[in-house]
Amino acid sequence: MKRAGFTSAWLPAMLLLPQLAVIAIFFYWPAAHALRSSFYLQDPFGFGETFVGLSNFTSLLTSAAYSRAAWFTVFFTLIVTFGSLSIALLLAVKADKVIRGAKTYRTLLMWVYAVAPPVAGVIGLIMFNQSWGPLKEFFALFGWDFKLGVNYFDTAFAMIAVSIWKQVPVNFIFFLSGLQSIPKSVREAALIDNRSATGRFWDITFPLLAPTGFFLLITNITYAMFDTFGVIDTVLKGQPGNNPMTLVYKVYVDGFRGNDLGGSSAQSVVLMVLVLALTVFQFRMIERRIHYT
Amino acid sequence: MSHVTLTALRKVYANGFEAVKPASYAITPGEFVVLVGPSGCGKSTMLRMIAGLEDISDGTLEIAGRVVNTLDPADRDIAMVFQNYALYPHMTVRKNIGYGLQNRKIPKDVIAAKVAEASALLNLDDYLDRKPSQLSGGQRQRVAMGRAIVRDPALFLFDEPLSNLDAKLRNQMRIEIKALQRRLGVTSIYVTHDQVEAMTMADRIIVMNAGRIEQIGAPAEIYHTPATTFVASFMGAPPMNLLDGQIAGGAARVGDHTVMTDAPAAPGPVTVGIRPEDIVADPNGPLTLDIAIVEELGAHRLLHGTLAGQQLSVHVGKDSPATTGPFRAALKPGAVSLFDAGTGERL
Amino acid sequence: MTTHKRRLRLSTVVDHAILIAGSLLMIVPVLMLVQMTSMPDLINMKTGPSLSIGDQWVPNFEKAMFQADGFSGINTGTRMLMNSFILGIGFAFGKIFVGMLAAYAIVYFRMRYASLAFWIIFTTLLLPLEVRILPSYEVVQRLGMLNTYQGLIIPLIASATATFFFRQYFRSIPEELVEAARIDGAGPVRFFFDILIPLSRTMIAAMFIIMFVYGWNQYLWPTMVTTEEGMFTLVRGIKQITQMLEGNQIPEYGRANMLALIAILPPVMIVIFFQSWFVKGLTESDK
Known part of the structure; x- marks a missing residue:
């Protein structure tokens, strides 16, 4: 709040009303509902429900399918996060360095941000097409018989590749803007103090980029866990079968297609707890994070 | 007769910090009073209480014979010049100066006349249709002054108005402000941490330290017979x-x-x-x-x-x-x- | 006579090589998509993407825009394009409207329960729609809002991203501005319209672009709440696109890829044309 704020009783209430109404109806109500349903067993035909305590959770924890999805989510998230972050960092450092064509490179490297995840998935389907996909053909040169949708590993590979491709631009934008906000004087001082460009990068640039990098780390984990739904759904053509899937996709498959509302709600609650833990971790890190200004 | 009267004016923040200890003084019409002291001494808080930007915890404040303790800043018949000028960046100089009048539902032709008068006084005629970002520091300072004088207020308040200028411009604006104040004859309260500004501009100086008034007096008096060691060490370089x-x-x-x-x-x-x-x-x-x-x-x-x-x-x-x-x-x-x-x- | 030959440094060459490789990585897959939209479906089915440019753009475009599937016959490309615009613009507008008002209340007013309101609002940043997708669906169903634009748009607004963004921005505006305005006799409503909105123009534009792209690209939520074909957006319609490639004798690659292309074109164009606003808006939110 500003020091000299306005004083009025009804005006701020009116201003807050739309926001509060929307989140009460479409955020808190559903969230509470999910919490509640996670303790109930719903009749699949919508007739009544029974309180079952924690049994939805225990059956989750003992389910082999769930733990497979959980482990896949962990690997998927790690690879997508670090893959897209490192490619984006490399490109941002180079784009920040070159003098000619810097603007053109920036445009060329960022526009994919606007491509919807499922469209990225469709593009993936072309690239890995069974009969003539360019990447499939390329891998065949090395004797890799790529089978999208049939082979578990190959399908996971395609999902990861498309997810990284879709996420590099946004990371690139943030890294580039982080690099450009490093004061010129600091760069010049580093230029005088350190002869090696690699040394300068690791000693000066990288630590100064750490706050941006940390912010992106959290953003990317959230992206990989949630926003890749569209990629996965299109790559799997809506037919999960025995293919890899992430936890969010499983919530959807079990709850919306399988009509297991209790189990799916329990999964939602587990995800909520995961996200909350991640956020608490983020806030604690931000509190500790060093401000260089 | 006095124009501004403070009686045991006090400011305590919610956390219990007493920013201004009970302060009483009276300012005569047309007087130029400078509040001076190190940063955090409470001088700005006092000015902001007078402006109505900060609630008054205790005591009474009278301006031109009215108790204004609970009045809105807009109703206190004051004008204020801020440290960073606080010009509205999206408005032209003309609109910046006229905005306060416009809010008072003053007819357009009257506003135009007053703005013209103020801009002539401040040599701003050539800049009336520019935006603040196209002006130099000294020009922005003048626009801020124009915004204040156009309103014919009962009281001018200045909150460190020169501290963003370079030394040379500061000396020049110091003289300009002082001359303008003399010419308009408007009672003024001026806050600064710069003792040179205080000495050169003030009719009377109020030296503050740690929320307390250390001494009130004419510049020469403050300089030659400081009331405390604080005043002695703060004034003079x-x-x-x-x-x-x-x-x-x-x-x-x-x-x-x-x-x-x-x-x-x-x-x-x-x-x-x-x-x-x-x-x-x-x-x-x-x-x-x-x-x-x-x-x-x-x-x-x-x-x-x-x-x-x-x-x-x-x-x-x-x-x-x-x-x-x-x-x-x-x-x-x-x-x-x-x-x-x-x-x-x-x- | 001497000519000064600029020495081309190896490291510069490597830098450009990396950047060009990265750019190609981004562009080539989409170019393949574009190339396939120019070819007859039979050739696409046999050979996939190639270097030749065909003459099928117009027919494929016409099929994509005006041919409908399904029982209703109304989910043409035109219809989906319209729905996408409604979702993108409605979402961006709603988000900015709700967010700006709330942020204004939070930043510029002294309120009782201010911190309570703050926490109620900003807790929503913690849980993305995806984790509460099923209960949200049930709520929308109970309110009878399935297959409506309200049901499509409003639940997506139920988080505080824009509010948080505007709060950060408002806090960066110098305090003296509101003080000067108060002395100039501007009340809260006048301050909002005369000072705050004009000052925030760039930020509003940036936010609009980001939110438009975000809304346009929504997939999971539209998939759940719109089951009537007349309500499909382009991105939601992707499912149909992939099915076109599965069911038919000759998969309609030309039409499917054309639809995919139409789905990415508006947001991509906006991001490219308003690049500087977009980047500013995106990176400011980090602060």
């Missing part, structure tokens, strides 16, 4: 030399040196204050200083050294000899101020 001394046998002494023979104080420890320019070179003088550094300033010189082991500075003319080493000196008559060694109050 370099500040008054403050030395630990003793009163014995009616004389004030610093070490072995007698600085005052008829000291009006009881025997015991005392703080001795001497302005640097009140120490003059005198081959037969009673004091022997040890000078360590000479600062050459062209028109005059500053000598830094010790007297009886205590740091002090001496301000001498350019003709006065200046070398490091022993320096014989005398004091001008009435040069010595004595302060209570414990409380810092003038004796």
Whole structure:
């Protein structure tokens, strides 16, 4: 709040009303509902429900399918996060360095941000097409018989590749803007103090980029866990079968297609707890994070 | 008759911090009063209470005969110039100056006339259709002034208006503001941490420290007879030399040196204050200083050294000899101020 | 006569090589998509993407825009394009409207329960729609809002991203501006319209672009709440696109890829044309 704020009783209430109404109806109500349903067993035909305590959770924890999805989510998230972050960092450092064509490179490297995840998935389907996909053909040169949708590993590979491709631009934008906000004087001082460009990068640039990098780390984990739904759904053509899937996709498959509302709600609650833990971790890190200004 | 009257005005924040201790004073019509003190001393808080930007915890505030404690800033008949000017960046100079009048539902032609009058006064005629970002620092400062004077307020408030300008421009604007205030005859309260601004601009200075008013007086009075050691050390550059001394046998002494023979104080420890320019070179003088550094300033010189082991500075003319080493000196008559060694109050 | 030959440094060459490789990585897959939209479906089915440019753009475009599937016959490309615009613009507008008002209340007013309101609002940043997708669906169903634009748009607004963004921005505006405005006799409503909105123009534009792209690209939520074909957005319609490639004798690659292309074109164009605003808006939110 500003020091000299306005004083009025009804005006701020009116201003807050739309926001509060929307989140009460479409955020808190559903969230509470999910919490509640996670303790109930719903009749699949919508007739009544029974309180079952924690049994939805225990059956989750003992389910082999769930733990497979959980482990896949962990690997998927790690690879997508670090893959897209490192490619984006490399490109941002180079784009920040070159003098000619810097603007053109920036445009060329960022526009994919606007491509919807499922469209990225469709593009993936072309690239890995069974009969003539360019990447499939390329891998065949090395004797890799790529089978999208049939082979578990190959399908996971395609999902990861498309997810990284879709996420590099946004990371690139943030890294580039982080690099450009490093004061010129600091760069010049580093230029005088350190002869090696690699040394300068690791000693000066990288630590100064750490706050941006940390912010992106959290953003990317959230992206990989949630926003890749569209990629996965299109790559799997809506037919999960025995293919890899992430936890969010499983919530959807079990709850919306399988009509297991209790189990799916329990999964939602587990995800909520995961996200909350991640956020608490983020806030604690931000509190500790060093401000260089 | 007074124009602005503060009676035991006080500010306590929610966390219990007392930013302004009960303060009372009265300002006469047309007077230019400067509130001066180090940052965090409460001077800005006091100004903001007068402006209505900060709630008043206790006491009463009257402007032009009305108690305005609970009035909105817009209803107090004041105008304010901010440190960063607070110009509306998306409005032209013309709109910036006229905005306050426009909100008062004043007819358009009247606004235009008043804006024209103010801009003529401030030499802003060529810039009326520019945005603040296209102006220099000094011009922005003038626009902020224009915004204030166009309203014909009962009271001008200035919150460190010159601190964002470079030294040369600051000197020039100082004179301009002072001249403008004289010409308009509007009562003004001016907050600054710069003692030079305070000395040069004020009719009366109010020196504040740690939420408390240390002294109120005309510039010369503040300078020559500071009420406390704080005022003595805050006003003047370099500040008054403050030395630990003793009163014995009616004389004030610093070490072995007698600085005052008829000291009006009881025997015991005392703080001795001497302005640097009140120490003059005198081959037969009673004091022997040890000078360590000479600062050459062209028109005059500053000598830094010790007297009886205590740091002090001496301000001498350019003709006065200046070398490091022993320096014989005398004091001008009435040069010595004595302060209570414990409380810092003038004796 | 001497000519100064600029020495081309190896490291510069490597830098450009990396950047060009990265750019190609981003562009080539989409170019393949574009190339396939120019070819007859039979050739696409046999050979996939190639270097030749065909003459099928117009027919494929016409099929994509005006041919409908399903029982209703109304989910043409035109219809989906319209729905996408409604979702993108409605979402961006709603988000900015709700967010700006709330942020204004939070930043510029002294309120009782201010911190309570703050926490109620900003807790929503913690849980993305995806984790509460099923209960949200049930709520929308119970309110009878399935297959409506309200049901499509409003639940997506139920988080505080824009509010948080505007709060950060408002806090960066110098305090003296509101003080000067108060002395100039501007009340809260006047301050909002005369000072705050004009000052925030760039930020509003940036936010609009980001939110438009975000809304346009929504997939999971539209998939759940719109089951009537007349309500499909382009991105939601992707499912149909992939099915076109599965069911038919000759998969309709030309039409499917054309639809995919139409789905990415508006947001991509906006991001490219308003690049500087977009980047500013995106990176400011980090602060």
